[in-house]
Amino acid sequence: MSKLCTVCSTSVAKYKCPICTSGYCSVSCYKVHKSEPCTRPESTQKHESPAAPAEDKDDEEEEKHRLGADDLRRVGESPRVRKLLECPQTRELIERVHKDADPVQAIRVLRQHPEFEQLVQAMLEATDSPK
Numbered sequence: 323m324s325k326l327c328t329v330c331s332t333s334v335a336k337y338k339c340p341i342c343t344s345g346y347c348s349v350s351c352y353k354v355h356k357s358e359p360c361t362r363p364e365s366t367q368k369h370e371s372p373a374a375p376a377e378d379k380d381d382e383e384e385e386k387h388r389l390g391a392d393d394l395r396r397v398g399e400s401p402r403v404r405k406l407l408e409c410p411q412t413r414e415l416i417e418r419v420h421k422d423a424d425p426v427q428a429i430r431v432l433r434q435h436p437e438f439e440q441l442v443q444a445m446l447e448a449t450d451s452p453k
Contacts, residue, residue: 329354336425340388349394356391393449400448406441416441 327335327347335345337352342360346352389397397403406412415438422428432438 327351336420338388340390349398352391352394389449396448397445400444402444403441403448406437406444409437412437412441 325335325345327333328344329346329351333347333351335347337346338344339346339352339355339360341362343362344355344360346355415432415435419425419428419432429442433442
């Protein structure tokens with residue numbers, strides 16, 4: 323069962339705050355969430371036992387790849403990303419990911435589309451830029 327966004331409570335939470343792990347559905351909800359200070363939950367502090375369940379290890383691996391606020395800002399401000407998002411085909415592909423029950427698999431499939439792959443590469447370039 324999918325969890326709802328902790329900000330708007332209407333959409334599925336597809337992203338997690340890198341600090342408190344609260345779920346949110348969009349950049350606008352993320353901005354609302356970040357307007358208030360948050361803290362890392364006690365149970366996810368670095369002093370966990372070494373025999374953590376496999377699910378915790380998956381969460382840790384996911385955390386390594388999660389974009390922080392600065393990365394999200396750079397993606398949102400990237401002229402190349404903005405230009406690519408003007409294309410209706412690209413927006414349609416993003417909507418397919420958003421609606422898919424397995425968004426990770428949907429992204430894997432959609433990376434075969436040149437328009438979608440261009441967007442992915444532009445986002446990666448934006449996050450690789452100097453901080």
